[in-house]
Ligand code: C2E
């Protein structure tokens with residue numbers, strides 16, 4: 001059978017022409033390709049051209065002899081492992097020895113047995129091939145080890161002898177000359193805290209136990225790398241452990257990547273605190289622990305006061321810095337005041353988290369009673385309230401805290417977090433900030449009621465359950481209608497008409513206000529056009545705008561579209577805004593109001609006197625109408641200071657050329673007082689309650705009834 005060696009290329013170097021001829025004959029017959037050279041010099045030259053797989057080389061030649069040729073061939077590229085068979089005289093042992101010394105692979109003595117020659121050549125070629133394979137696979141293995149940052153080693157416990165691959169040494173940043181050859185050479189380079197682990201594992205391997213282990217090593221340059229080692233014992237025929245063989249792999253990059261992934265999934269990148277997901281999982285474990293030990297544990301939610309304003313007025317960079325500062329204070333508080341912060345795998349404090357936006361949370365383990373919790377929360381607030389300097393501004397931060405306790409308020413992490421959230425939103429509603437609020441059953445009921453109201457409102461919006469009512473604005477001296485205010489109602493299928501005071505704040509809170517408010521604008525314009533089409537000559541109608549909708553980017557476009565669609569003059573529609581929504585971000589307000597002014601749309605300040613009541617902003621924003629809040633009208637007859645305030649507002653608006661309207665006029669006497677103080681235009685039950693579109697239409701047709709004397 002021919003094998004792949006049969007077409008190998010052979011080079012015969014011999015000065016004897018006959019030997020060459022016969023050898024070439026014999027070898028060609030076997031299928032080899034044969035080249036011939038008649039002296040050493042020619043042989044070397046041909047070697048470079050024909051790149052033979054094997055050389056047959058005569059020892060005795062004129063010129064350079066076979067030994068010299070052999071030596072030179074070994075120095076050629078690819079010459080190192082070239083099979084060279086030397087042709088020597090029979091029994092010429094000194095030549096044979098010399099031939100091996102010069103690097104010959106094998107020899108064959110003259111006279112040559114041609115059959116034997118063929119077999120010898122084939123044998124030598126085959127073993128050369130095997131050697132090539134071996135070297136190649138060793139290279140591949142070494143490469144694989146280098147690429148995979150993996151080294152191999154073998155340790156013989158008897159005599160404490162360690163043998164290792166080059167890559168193994170490279171993993172330690174060392175080489176054969178520096179490393180040492182015993183067990184201690186390794187252990188001394190292992191991170192001190194991990195040495196015990198490795199010693200124990202090796203001890204086990206010595207007694208026949210395989211192991212897999214991760215440990216850290218310290219390189220000569222001080223770098224710490226994490227390694228994974230797998231080792232198996234090798235047994236001798238008597239069943240005793242003769243050696244331990246293992247691989248060592250540098251897994252630092254993998255560990256680092258895993259750490260990054262974990263970090264991104266579980267930590268907030270701005271503050272470095274755990275995020276909501278991480279907090280929830282840690283809390284889960286804490287609740288389980290507490291349950292098993294019949295302990296309590298608690299959650300505190302923190303919500304910054306007026307953070308939106310920092311964001312709006314100082315910009316996002318400053319706001320981010322504030323959040324980072326706050327996170328640091330919380331972390332310090334948890335570490336130094338509560339002594340927590342040992343929980344995380346990596347030593348991170350996992351008991352403090354940023355839940356999102358300006359909301360943070362803290363969890364507390366161990367039986368801490370209500371009073372102690374409130375005390376802790378108050379101390380925390382005191383810490384947070386220390387002034388900070390950010391972007392050249394001195395700021396005083398404050399927050400509200402909501403607390404919930406396991407198992408008193410809830411039995412699992414999710415519900416516990418919800419309770420704390422409910423408590424904190426309750427404390428926010430209470431007003432001024434810096435409030436600590438414990439969760440109560442009452443809140444549970446209220447929050448449930450709120451949730452069902454929210455769902456009902458969502459459905460109501462979809463099913464068209466909203467209605468517009470209109471209240472007349474009256475000139476009390478002329479006794480005629482000079483305007484109307486559009487007031488939204490919700491025709492709840494079970495509860496009847498629900499007041500906007502109940503559902504507008506809810507709609508703002510849960511993000512329904514935009515769609516609700518858009519519906520109002522469109523409906524009012526539609527109604528106005530319908531009245532006009534009926535020949536009623538409707539007076540200007542005002543629409544209440546919530547703060548959220550006022551800042552909504554699509555607002556002016558919506559108004560333009562509604563007015564154009566029904567061909568309504570901008571002067572016919574007025575918008576009412578509260579002082580607080582105007583004041584929230586003065587620059588932005590200016591920009592938005594410019595859009596209103598450019599279009600000739602009128603703006604009224606609603607509930608004037610209950611907020612900033614600032615003359616400066618009336619001027620700055622060039623507002624058209626001021627509506628005096630009902631509370632001043634209420635007591636105008638009995639409370640001289642209310643009367644004085646109304647008088648002042650009237651005087652002030654007159655100098656600025658702003659119209660004034662009094663709200664909530666219920667009695668004739670109130671109306672008379674207002675007229676006496678110079679305020680003729682008013683709105684109130686005395687003249688007309690908010691009425692359905694049909695009823696208001698009747699009022700427009702018939703005019704106001706004469707007031708009873
Ligand atoms: P507002 O804009 O100050 O509206 C005046 C409120 O006073 C109305 O309450 C009106 O019914 C009530 N009122 C009028 N005259 C009298 C009176 O003589 N005595 C008393 N006690 N009350 C009187 P309503 O309709 O319940 O609306 C409450 C608030 O809800 C409004 O206060 C306004 O801020 C808001 N709102 C109403 N409709 C809308 C709307 O379409 N969009 C928005 N964003 N808010 C609305």
Ligand code: MG
Nearest residue numbers: 485544576606
């Ligand atoms: Mg109003």
Ligand code: MG
Nearest residue numbers: 606607627663
């Ligand atoms: Mg009002």
